[in-house]
Amino acid sequence: MEPSPPSSSFLKDDTCLVPHAVSRDSARIALAWIKKLPDHAWSAVVQGRSKDRSRIKFSAQRFYNTAPSWDKRVPPELLVLGEEAVEAVRSRAPGAPWDNFEIDTLVLNRYSKGKGVAAHTDPDTWVPLVVGVTLYDNPEGGVVSAMRFTHDRDALTLPTPHRSAYVFHSRAYAEPAKHARKPCSRGLQGYVYSFTFRSYAA
Ligand SMILES: O=C(O)CCC(=O)C(=O)O
Numbered sequence: 001m002e003p004s005p006p007s008s009s010f011l012k013d014d015t016c017l018v019p020h021a022v023s024r025d026s027a028r029i030a031l032a033w034i035k036k037l038p039d040h041a042w043s044a045v046v047q048g049r050s051k052d053r054s055r056i057k058f059s060a061q062r063f064y065n066t067a068p069s070w071d072k073r074v075p076p077e078l079l080v081l082g083e084e085a086v087e088a089v090r091s092r093a094p095g096a097p098w099d100n101f102e103i104d105t106l107v108l109n110r111y112s113k114g115k116g117v118a119a120h121t122d123p124d125t126w127v128p129l130v131v132g133v134t135l136y137d138n139p140e141g142g143v144v145s146a147m148r149f150t151h152d153r154d155a156l157t158l159p160t161p162h163r164s165a166y167v168f169h170s171r172a173y174a175e176p177a178k179h180a181r182k183p184c185s186r187g188l189q190g191y192v193y194s195f196t197f198r199s200y201a202a
Helices: 008-014 024-035 039-043 075-092
Strands: 015-018 056-058 107-113 119-122 129-136 147-150 154-161 165-170 179-180 190-198
Touching: 008 015, 008 075, 008 147, 008 154, 015 154, 024 075, 024 129, 024 190, 039 056, 056 119, 075 107, 075 165, 075 190, 147 165, 154 165
Parallel strands: none
Antiparallel strands: 015 165, 056 107, 107 190, 119 179, 129 165, 129 190, 147 154, 147 179
16 A cells, blocks of 8 residues: 655645736735725624734625625625636646635735734635735835644745735645744734635535
8 A cells, every 4th residue: 555645745735835926916906905995894803803903804605703894795806816816826736626616705814013813724614725815015125924834743834925826725724734824024014915715615
């Protein structure tokens, strides 16, 4: 019988980072769209991370907590960003379940200096594939935030520069794998925004 591959290969196989995955124009349009949001759009979390005003979700499905003001559909201006990223990353992650992936959910996070998201696993009611675009208020500021992936004792850090897209899928998505946004550098000016595009499965 073939020995199973070491778990250290899982993360390398099932994650990927593509620099410049979205165009300057799409990035500019998405950032301008976000800037027009009223501040209460960020603060309307009913439970959970309500204090840091860091998250908005666009989905017809419940993804962890919810808020009455959150839209059930992904706004077209931001869907374009997701579709462009999918186009750029698809051939770089051939083993991902693309056939089942049609963006219907966007989780948008914003991080200020020192902020991130602790290691966790996402719900198994979504297709086990996430495409994440990272944009910066100040791309020239010399600060690059990063995602951290773990699987048992294996770990991988992917720096996510402005306009990059990351993918994690399959074994990098499901338990016992976890992902986290590393706390952003204290030198960060403005926000780092993460747009994670997803597809509901169940
Ligand atoms: O910052 C990111 O790209 C990841 C966000 C995340 O893990 C989440 O919202 O569940």
